[in-house]
Amino acid sequence: MLVIKDLYAKVEGKDILKGINLTVNAGEVHAIMGPNGSGKSTLANVLAGHSNFEVTHGSVTFNGKDIFEMSPDVRAKEGLFLSFQYPVEIPGVSMVNFLKTAVNEHRKYRNEKELSAGDFLKLMREKKAMVQIDSQLTNRSVNEGFSGGEKKKNEIFQMAMLEPKLAILDETDSGLDIDALRIVSNGVNMLKSKDNATILVTHYQRLLDYIVPDFVHVLYEGRIVKSAGKELALELEAKGYDWIKKELGE
Amino acid sequence: MADVLEKISAVQRISGLLDNNLSKIEEGLPAWVNQIRQPALKAFQRMGIPGFRTENYKYTDLTRLFGNENFRRAYVPDDFEVDLSEVFSCDVPEFDTHLILVVNGWYDEKSNRNTTYPDGVVVKSFRRAMIENSDLVMNYYAKLAPVNEDPLTALNTMFSQDGVFIHIPDHVHISKPLQIINILRSEDDLYVTQRNLIIAGKNSQVKLMICDHTLMPQQFINNNLTEIQLGQDAVADIYSIQNQHNKTASLSGIYVHQEQGSQLVTNAITLHGGIIRNNLKVLLDGEYASAKICGLALSDKNQHVDNYTNIEHIKPNCESNQLYKNILDDNSTGGFTGRIHVLPYAVKTAAYQRNNNVLLTNAARMNTKPQLVIDNDDVKCSHGATVGRINDEALFYLQARGINEKEARLMLMFAFAHEVLAEVKIEKLRDVIDKLVNKRLRGEVSKCHSCAMDCIR
Numbered sequence: 192m193l194v195i196k197d198l199y200a201k202v203e204g205k206d207i208l209k210g211i212n213l214t215v216n217a218g219e220v221h222a223i224m225g226p227n228g229s230g231k232s233t234l235a236n237v238l239a240g241h242s243n244f245e246v247t248h249g250s251v252t253f254n255g256k257d258i259f260e261m262s263p264d265v266r267a268k269e270g271l272f273l274s275f276q277y278p279v280e281i282p283g284v285s286m287v288n289f290l291k292t293a294v295n296e297h298r299k300y301r302n303e304k305e306l307s308a309g310d311f312l313k314l315m316r317e318k319k320a321m322v323q324i325d326s327q328l329t330n331r332s333v334n335e336g337f338s339g340g341e342k343k344k345n346e347i348f349q350m351a352m353l354e355p356k357l358a359i360l361d362e363t364d365s366g367l368d369i370d371a372l373r374i375v376s377n378g379v380n381m382l383k384s385k386d387n388a389t390i391l392v393t394h395y396q397r398l399l400d401y402i403v404p405d406f407v408h409v410l411y412e413g414r415i416v417k418s419a420g421k422e423l424a425l426e427l428e429a430k431g432y433d434w435i436k437k438e439l440g441e
Numbered sequence: 442m443a444d445v446l447e448k449i450s451a452v453q454r455i456s457g458l459l460d461n462n463l464s465k466i467e468e469g470l471p472a473w474v475n476q477i478r479q480p481a482l483k484a485f486q487r488m489g490i491p492g493f494r495t496e497n498y499k500y501t502d503l504t505r506l507f508g509n510e511n512f513r514r515a516y517v518p519d520d521f522e523v524d525l526s527e528v529f530s531c532d533v534p535e536f537d538t539h540l541i542l543v544v545n546g547w548y549d550e551k552s553n554r555n556t557t558y559p560d561g562v563v564v565k566s567f568r569r570a571m572i573e574n575s576d577l578v579m580n581y582y583a584k585l586a587p588v589n590e591d592p593l594t595a596l597n598t599m600f601s602q603d604g605v606f607i608h609i610p611d612h613v614h615i616s617k618p619l620q621i622i623n624i625l626r627s628e629d630d631l632y633v634t635q636r637n638l639i640i641a642g643k644n645s646q647v648k649l650m651i652c653d654h655t656l657m658p659q660q661f662i663n664n665n666l667t668e669i670q671l672g673q674d675a676v677a678d679i680y681s682i683q684n685q686h687n688k689t690a691s692l693s694g695i696y697v698h699q700e701q702g703s704q705l706v707t708n709a710i711t712l713h714g715g716i717i718r719n720n721l722k723v724l725l726d727g728e729y730a731s732a733k734i735c736g737l738a739l740s741d742k743n744q745h746v747d748n749y750t751n752i753e754h755i756k757p758n759c760e761s762n763q764l765y766k767n768i769l770d771d772n773s774t775g776g777f778t779g780r781i782h783v784l785p786y787a788v789k790t791a792a793y794q795r796n797n798n799v800l801l802t803n804a805a806r807m808n809t810k811p812q813l814v815i816d817n818d819d820v821k822c823s824h825g826a827t828v829g830r831i832n833d834e835a836l837f838y839l840q841a842r843g844i845n846e847k848e849a850r851l852m853l854m855f856a857f858a859h860e861v862l863a864e865v866k867i868e869k870l871r872d873v874i875d876k877l878v879n880k881r882l883r884g885e886v887s888k889c890h891s892c893a894m895d896c897i898r
Contacts, residue, residue, distance in 0.1 A: 239837075239841050240837075240840070240841070241837055242833075242837070262840070262845070262846065263837060263840040263841050264840045264841075264842075264843050264844055264845045264846065264849075266841075267840070267841055267842055267843035268843045272841075273841050275838065275841075278838070279832070279834045279835050279838045281832075281835045281838065281839070281853070281856065282856065282860075283855070283856025283857060283859045283860060284839075284852055284853070284856040288852075289839070289842070289844075289852070292844055292848065292852070293839075293842040293843050293844055296843045296844055296845070296848075297843050300843070332856075333838075349842060353842065353843065
């Protein structure tokens with residue numbers, strides 16, 4: 192589904208990603224872990240198409256298509272979803288209008304008929320129940336005045352509405368209390384299928400108690416330095432990242 | 442030096458117009474109206490054409506506009522064959538208003554003859570009001586808008602002949618909104634003077650919508666002045682939509698005097714126009730009076746939109762709240778000056794002001810200036826101004842959900858604008874304005890004269 196080959200990228204002239212290789216197949220859950228500043232969020236943003244990040248080398252294909260040929264909205268419509276680490280507040284843009292536009296843009300892209308207002312509201316009700324988002328939140332402007340936990344839940348709700356093929360969850364667990372973490376994780380697990388894939392970008396092992404990964408990768412100084420099964424996460428939790436650094440001979 | 446000469450000559454030329462056409466201008470009007478023309482002329486000559494050096498006109502230089510014009514003046518109403526009420530009869534179905542048509546500053550008797558008003562509400566030509574309702578009109582005329590404070594006001598008073606007069610008697614709530622449509626239409630370039638007076642009696646309520654349109658591609662200068670008296674506990678909502686082509690200069694003044702407990706809402710939506718200067722002065726001259734003052738301007742090309750507000754808190758316990766926003770594209774320029782003056786006796790004043798602006802290009806420019814003069818300690822005041830761009834992170838967020846960049850930008854601009862539109866309390870009107878602003882942001886309101894009518898259809 193996603194094939195990243197020798198990917199280099201920089202931000203404001205500084206090299207952050209220095210040769211990433213990663214393949215994600217349908218049905219898989221990948222966790223990308225690593226210390227602060229290792230490039231985890233950069234990778235997530237590069238995949239989604241943020242213009243602050245400049246790709247200097249390498250290739251990424253998504254379902255066989257070169258993603259660097261696609262604008263961020265086209266990537267989204269191809270089925271790539273980024274759950275933001277810091278979802279931005281957009282006063283004046285109502286949740287309903289925003290989601291209706293987004294859902295219908297996806298449908299138009301697939302040559303499907305746009306949803307009627309009634310069908311859209313019905314879909315929204317279903318998905319809200321599924322991810323247990325407070326029904327009041329969709330009456331407000333996008334993320335405006337939402338608490339940290341509400342913002343993250345809202346990301347998962349949007350994911351449920353858009354049903355992506357590949358979801359990249361950037362530090363979705365940060366700032367969540369235990370109840371919110373459970374709700375968010377339940378949402379992700381419920382949306383999981385054999386046809387889609389998930390990349391969890393996280394600093395801590397905690398999230399992986401709820402969403403069990405098939406693969407764990409350690410990102411360090413812009414490269415994936417270690418990949419293994421879910422047991423790697425526990426090892427990292429116990430020993431910290433210094434252990435990896437030592438192994439690398441630093 | 443040349444600059445100075447030009448200014449002097451424009452003032453002289455305009456002074457000459459008054460002298461040379463005095464009998465035409467004064468004909469039929471009572472002496473007490475005509476007697477104010479000479480003091481107005483003197484005030485105008487003293488203050489001159491507003492330019493960079495004129496106090497309060499720092500952001501709008503009109504010397505070139507007046508220096509270059511030698512437009513026709515309509516000292517008598519132009520006679521058009523068509524009944525404009527037919528042209529404008531196709532209204533927004535759910536938005537039913539009492540239509541008042543004004544052509545080139547003259548109340549259009551022919552088009553307005555069939556409109557009737559309930560409960561003693563009087564709507565008529567200001568000219569007729571000056572003649573027939575002298576006792577009432579003379580209490581306010583050139584008193585709410587004194588000639589010595591502002592050159593455009595002086596100019597208006599020198600040449601004033603007609604406009605709209607509205608009187609809402611005490612305790613009358615007129616539920617159907619009044620809609621004044623100001624039409625500019627001429628075969629040659631035209632300078633228009635329009636003068637209006639609105640009196641809302643004690644405990645009365647009125648909603649007024651003012652639409653400015655150009656129906657022909659000629660150049661126009663429109664000097665439009667409105668005096669508004671709000672009696673005790675009167676409630677007035679005044680919405681204006683400026684949608685004139687870009688060869689029009691719209692120089693307008695609104696002067697409001699508020700008595701105890703009265704409530705004013707104004708909202709000026711500027712969609713199109715070449716040079717636009719809106720002066721708004723509000724005197725909060727009775728306890729517990731309140732004024733909510735809003736404006737939204739969308740400009741592109743070489744448009745210039747300048748809003749100047751002057752809120753005088755005279756009595757205690759009054760509240761004023763200002764919200765102005767501009768979205769500036771291309772080479773357009775904008776200005777906002779918000780003056781708040783709290784007098785020594787006006788304790789427990791609450792006065793707020795905010796001006797937010799978005800520049801879409803590097804060439805667009807916005808000048809914003811709060812001017813707070815507070816002469817007592819027992820007040821709550823705040824002001825804030827921002828000039829910025831479309832938020833890139835918000836743009837990316839929308840794009841990352843599958844919304845293309847163009848649509849995402851429009852959503853963000855509309856969201857920015859909507860805060861002002863949300864203050865329009867007539868739901869149907871808000872829907873109409875919402876649609877207009879949306880169309881304007883999409884570039885779908887064309888600039889030619891023929892479209893001007895679309896916005897009320």
